[in-house]
Amino acid sequence: MHIVVAIGSSAFSKLGEGSASATQLANLRGAVSALADVAREHRLVLVYGNERRMDFDVCNHSIEQEMRLALPAHAAVTVLTQMTVGGRMADEGAAETVPIIDKDLTAAVVAEAVGADRIVFLTDIDGVYRYWRSFAPEFIAHTRMAGIDKRDFAKETMAPKIEAACHFVRHTGRPAFIGNIIHARSVIAGTSGTRIDP
Numbered sequence: 668m669h670i671v672v673a674i675g676s677s678a679f680s681k682l683g684e685g686s687a688s689a690t691q692l693a694n695l696r697g698a699v700s701a702l703a704d705v706a707r708e709h710r711l712v713l714v715y716g717n718e719r720r721m722d723f724d725v726c727n728h729s730i731e732q733e734m735r736l737a738l739p740a741h742a743a744v745t746v747l748t749q750m751t752v753g754g755r756m757a758d759e760g761a762a763e764t765v766p767i768i769d770k771d772l773t774a775a776v777v778a779e780a781v782g783a784d785r786i787v788f789l790t791d792i793d794g795v796y797r798y799w800r801s802f803a804p805e806f807i808a809h810t811r812m813a814g815i816d817k818r819d820f821a822k823e824t825m826a827p828k829i830e831a832a833c834h835f836v837r838h839t840g841r842p843a844f845i846g847n848i849i850h851a852r853s854v855i856a857g858t859s860g861t862r863i864d865p
Contacts, residue, residue, distance in 0.1 A: 668709045670855060671783040672702065673774035673831070675716045677824075678791050678848040696733055698789075701851035703737035709855075714777055716770025771831035779838050786835045787855050788828045789848035794861035795825060809862045812836055832863050840865050 678698055705711055715730060735743055771788060778786040796804040797819045812833050820826040832843035846853075846860020854860035 668784045669712075669782065670705065670709050670785055670787060671712045671714065671774055671778035671781065672705070672787045672789055672851075673714045673716075673771050673828075674698070674789045674848060675770060678789055692729060695729055698848045698851075699730065699733040699737055701848060703734065704852050705855060706734070706738055706741060712777060712781060712783070714770055714774035716773075769827050769831070771827045772834065775831040775835040778835050783835075783839075783841070785841055785855070786832065786843045787851075788832060788843070788845045789851055789854065790828070790845070792847060793850075793859070794846045794854075795820070795829065799825065807861050809864070811864050815863070829863075836863055836865050 678694075702711065702713065713730070713734075731743065774788070775786060777783075793806070795807045795810075797807060798804050799821055815829060815833065817826045817829050820829055828845055832845060835841070836843050842857075843863045844854050844857065844860055845863070850859045
């Protein structure tokens with residue numbers, strides 16, 4: 668199966684933890700272990716976005732290094748891009764003044780272009796919840812696009828994933844999945860997290 672996985676730095680920075688590189692790297696290694704399990708059985712394309720501005724070396728180099736260590740017999744290719752604004756690299760602070768390309772929508776476009784069988788958005792929560800910040804959040808295990816109103820989801824966190832998932836589903840007729848990175852295998856299998864169908 669051909670699978671595109673979108674992951675952000677939020678999946679490496681667990682709630683309540685600091686932003687120290689050692690902590691991020693430990694979380695990253697746990698995530699890579701789950702992704703390696705997936706890559707052993709499927710063709711995997713990983714799209715990563717550094718929305719929490721993790722240490723530059725961690726986000727740009729360690730993912731590839733850890734994947735190569737976990738999968739020494741597998742070929743891997745890394746395509747690295749970095750935004751430049753006014754002659755400065757985005758990690759130097761310039762990115763705060765301009766719109767940032769959304770990694771989730773980028774992943775959806777990539778998945779459509781490569782003919783992926785499914786797209787998976789891995790994050791640090793178990794799936795999609797309506798009214799996440801309310802007293803009674805509602806977990807969604809399975810839904811169709813017609814049952815989704817992106818106004819029900821946090822604008823800066825879940826709404827972009829919902830929008831990107833629906834983009835992929837709408838243009839391909841194939842499913843999208845959203846769930847916790849530590850349960851990557853079961854999210855992809857559809858036994859945990861949230862599944863979105865046409």
